[in-house]
Amino acid sequence: MATQKVEIFDTTLRDGEQVPGCKLNTEQKLILARKLDELGVDVIEAGFAISSPGDFKSIEAISKIVNNATVCGLSRAVKNDIKVAAEALTYAKKPRIHTGIGTSDSHIKHKFKSNREEVLQRAYDAVKYAKSFVEDVEFYAEDAGRTDNDYLAKVCEAAIKAGATVLNIPDTTGYCLPQEYGAKIKYLKEHVKDIDKAIISCHCHNDLGLATANSIEAIRNGARQIECTINGIGERAGNAALEEVVMILKQHPYLNFETNINSQHLFALSQLVSKHMGISPQPNKAIVGANAFAHSSGIHQDGVIKRRDTYEIMDPKDVGVTESAIVLTARSGRAALAYKAKNAGYNLTKLQLDEVYANFLNFADQHKQVNDDDIHQIVETSNIYREIKSA
Known part of the structure; x- marks a missing residue:
């Protein structure tokens, strides 16, 4: 069986920066962005442009210096968010807008005070609008881990119809068990019309310590992009750790997956992220912890x-x-x-x-x-x- 490529989407500079006390300035983000580009990540999520002038400036600056990776900007399914994200990405050689909306009943009812039909339309409209600015549009179905599979498939179909090139299926709350999350990815592969027109991406949080396991299970069931961070930093208990998912795929060649990551840079980049964010991985952290070897x-x-x-x-x-x-x-x-x-x-x-x-x-x-x-x-x-x- 031929080896298949898995794209590595690094969100250290966006989701990783959401750790309390880990705010980075533009200069620090540029240092890390250069190193991430050298590491071989396929996508660098540079920030959330609408959130602050500083984030806009950082995305714009990163767009100018990244030579190989796609530079991605996050937005909500809101027209002005999308427009500002596009403006921040003006100088990117390979720009991507990452837009989306919550799809679980919890988000629809309590967060948006809406209904499934309206959210479905908002998802379609957001992708369609983002597509007017860039060719590469990623759609995220927030809280997909707790979203009914049948409805999630309908949302994914709408996003693809609107032009989405990547479908992000986040386990936003880190709730899913690996077999459940893998089955969800498999369901979408089998039930979403024109699914082959988009890459399925996994974005797993670590609230129950399952982010890495869930990411690998997603790949085994058809996802081809992993969203992760250096040292597994991120909101609450963090994200899937880049170094972990990369080395799992490398150490298990029978899985027949490969990445573009130069793994020999992993420890140094882990140390660099720790230095700039002021938070070190625990000593027993896999791959890059002080006691790992x-x-x-x-x-x-x-x-x-x-x-x-x-x-x-x-x-x-x-x-x-x-x-x-x-x-x-x-x-x-x-x-x-x-x-x-x-x-x-x-x-x-x-x-x-x-x-x-x-x-x-x-x-x-x-x-x-x-x-x-x-x-x-x-x-x-x-x-x-x-x-x-x-x-």
């Missing part, structure tokens, strides 16, 4: 020292991490201590290692972690140090 258990350390893939399914270099980390703690074994001691300049015999290891355990029990500099103290305060030194 760190080993502290003696059994794991021994296995990794003997052969890296004993406990690592990815080569850290593939995501831009220099090497695996052997972290010494009271749970570490002799193999890890010998490895660290050798790096510090001590080639210990088995008997010497036994002596130093006893000293190490006493030291480790008093500290959360044993640093490289501590190795010298541990070795040099052992009873056998004179023998080691003379050797």
